[in-house]
Amino acid sequence: MLEQIEGSVAVARAVALCRPEVICAYPISPQTHIVEGLGELVRSGALSPCEFINVESEFAAMSVAIGASAAGARSYTATASQGLLFMAEAVYNASGLGLPIVMTVANRAIGAPINIWNDHSDSMSQRDCGWLQLFAESNQEALDLHLQAFKLAEELSMPVMVCMDGFILTHAYERVSIPSQAEVDAFLPPYEPRQVLDPNEPVSIGAMVGPEAFMEVRYLAHKKQRMALERIPEIAAEFRARFGRDSGGLLHPYRMEDAETVVIALGSVLGTLKDTVDELRAAGVPIGVLGIASFRPFPLEALRAALSPAKRVVVLEKSFSVGLGGVVSTDVRLAVAGLALRGSTVVAGLGGRAITKDSLLCVLARALRDELPDLTFLDLDQGLVDRQLERERAVRRSGPIAENLLRDVGTVASKVH
Amino acid sequence: MGAPLPVTGPGAENPPEAGDTAPGKFYQTGTFTVGNRLLAPQDRSVQSSVTRDNSLNSGHRACQGCGEALGARYAVDAAMRATGGKLIAANATGCLEVFSTPYPETSWQLPWIHSLFGNVAAVGTGIAAALKVKGKAATCA
Ligand code: SF4
Numbered sequence: 001m002l003e004q005i006e007g008s009v010a011v012a013r014a015v016a017l018c019r020p021e022v023i024c025a026y027p028i029s030p031q032t033h034i035v036e037g038l039g040e041l042v043r044s045g046a047l048s049p050c051e052f053i054n055v056e057s058e059f060a061a062m063s064v065a066i067g068a069s070a071a072g073a074r075s076y077t078a079t080a081s082q083g084l085l086f087m088a089e090a091v092y093n094a095s096g097l098g099l100p101i102v103m104t105v106a107n108r109a110i111g112a113p114i115n116i117w118n119d120h121s122d123s124m125s126q127r128d129c130g131w132l133q134l135f136a137e138s139n140q141e142a143l144d145l146h147l148q149a150f151k152l153a154e155e156l157s158m159p160v161m162v163c164m165d166g167f168i169l170t171h172a173y174e175r176v177s178i179p180s181q182a183e184v185d186a187f188l189p190p191y192e193p194r195q196v197l198d199p200n201e202p203v204s205i206g207a208m209v210g211p212e213a214f215m216e217v218r219y220l221a222h223k224k225q226r227m228a229l230e231r232i233p234e235i236a237a238e239f240r241a242r243f244g245r246d247s248g249g250l251l252h253p254y255r256m257e258d259a260e261t262v263v264i265a266l267g268s269v270l271g272t273l274k275d276t277v278d279e280l281r282a283a284g285v286p287i288g289v290l291g292i293a294s295f296r297p298f299p300l301e302a303l304r305a306a307l308s309p310a311k312r313v314v315v316l317e318k319s320f321s322v323g324l325g326g327v328v329s330t331d332v333r334l335a336v337a338g339l340a341l342r343g344s345t346v347v348a349g350l351g352g353r354a355i356t357k358d359s360l361l362c363v364l365a366r367a368l369r370d371e372l373p374d375l376t377f378l379d380l381d382q383g384l385v386d387r388q389l390e391r392e393r394a395v396r397r398s399g400p401i402a403e404n405l406l407r408d409v410g411t412v413a414s415k416v417h
Numbered sequence: 418m419g420a421p422l423p424v425t426g427p428g429a430e431n432p433p434e435a436g437d438t439a440p441g442k443f444y445q446t447g448t449f450t451v452g453n454r455l456l457a458p459q460d461r462s463v464q465s466s467v468t469r470d471n472s473l474n475s476g477h478r479a480c481q482g483c484g485e486a487l488g489a490r491y492a493v494d495a496a497m498r499a500t501g502g503k504l505i506a507a508n509a510t511g512c513l514e515v516f517s518t519p520y521p522e523t524s525w526q527l528p529w530i531h532s533l534f535g536n537v538a539a540v541g542t543g544i545a546a547a548l549k550v551k552g553k554a555a556t557c558a
Contacts, residue, residue, distance in 0.1 A: 021547065021550045022546045022547055022550060024543065049551075049552075050550060051546035051547075051549055053542060053543070053546055055539065059536060060539040063532060063533070063536035063539030063540050063542075064540070064542050064546065065543060066530075066532050066536075066540055067507065067530070067532070067539065067540035067541060067542060067543025067544040067545075067547070068543035068544065068546050068547040069547075070530050070543075070544065070547075071544040071547035071548060071551075072547060072551065073543075073547035073551065075543070075547075090533060090536060197528035197529075197530055197544060199502060199503050199504060199527065199528055202527050202529070203528060203529075204518055204525050204529045204530075204531075205528075205530040206514075206518075207519065207520050207523055208514065208520075209520055210519060213520060
């Protein structure tokens, strides 16, 4: 059924349709409306049987999910930003134990400076934690990915993170198609755990493993992610057959036919990017977009195949490895190693700075002229940076950076670009 | 319990004389003291009775005389008895978790999970929630 609802509400409804048995979460912007929505569904009895556990922290949220999943319950939680960092130790633990928990990450910047707006720093910081990471482009895809995530997680017995842009998606009211319970039940079978804490058949979960088998346990996690590279497109195909729309998969190619220049991105910015590319295509520029829907496992082979005919690749990313450059770009470079491809990274949208079509047209024009450096920060205020560096040269006690910059900008109100 | 106990163990005041091979000589029998489960049932102490669950079974890697192993065995066996064997254990990181589990030698005779150092209560909450929603009558220790 089509409904005009908030992204967070759409995700709450999707999760409820998956019949989770234990939900545990600590509220944090911009994830809050998701768990509030689920809390209401549990309280009203619309989602039953389900235990909703209020916890004292994100660390506890993930830990409750670990216990619940190990005891055989389909378990769900959601977080963002600082919350994801606070639960980090348990995030690694859940994947190490092979527990198929599904978690929504409402992508948000990491402080300091404290900032509640969107970028991908949070989930990228957990890039190597062993969880699968799927990125939603729209609210419809966010909804659909949760159905697919439970299926994928439980088949592999590995946890899956569904990443959706905070505010841009979580708080946007868009039209979404909500499947019926019967349709979801036909797509997602009941959870059959591979390991379960059962007094009738006692097992020890979380035993110590020494050098004799530790590497093999880790390798198996990698192997399962590689298996997911096969299953993700199959599940997306099954989803299309049942629900009649494309969601998920490894890559989202757009106007890639004869594209000499390819722009790679993740998440909701793909919308703006497609509009920008439409404009360039209308002007006769052979340019396309490649959305990465599955960041972990990273589709190295599929990406290489898609990029082989191209001449240039621009990775537009909302994440940043300080002291290096792009995070996604590093993986893309690995995928295209040896190909004669000119590549550049554009770091954009950090801390919620708007990524506008005008700015994209500007940066892509430079890319098309082969004038784009390896690393660009979209709409960086160079003067603001230079004046702070000058202050630091001039006096030892130059003071807090954020305060200096805000005084210089002349506002303390939020300004997106 | 009336008869004099054929005590003793290492370090006792009256060490056995050389050549004395009487069974049970080195162990207390018929008491509540820790006993040797390798002895015949009639020679055992109460603590090594065949009716005990031995949820934390022998053969683990604790230091000799480890108080934590002793305490854990007392506590978990008592809980097993109280719950009729419907018990799940969550164990924080520490000696107990380490010495009891290196694969494939787990000493735990009940369903057992170790997650992290600082989250055992939350893991227990999750297990209890799962059991509640599944309508199972098990207890989480
Ligand atoms: S608690 Fe650890 S260190 Fe102490 S006696 Fe037991 S096993 Fe040995």
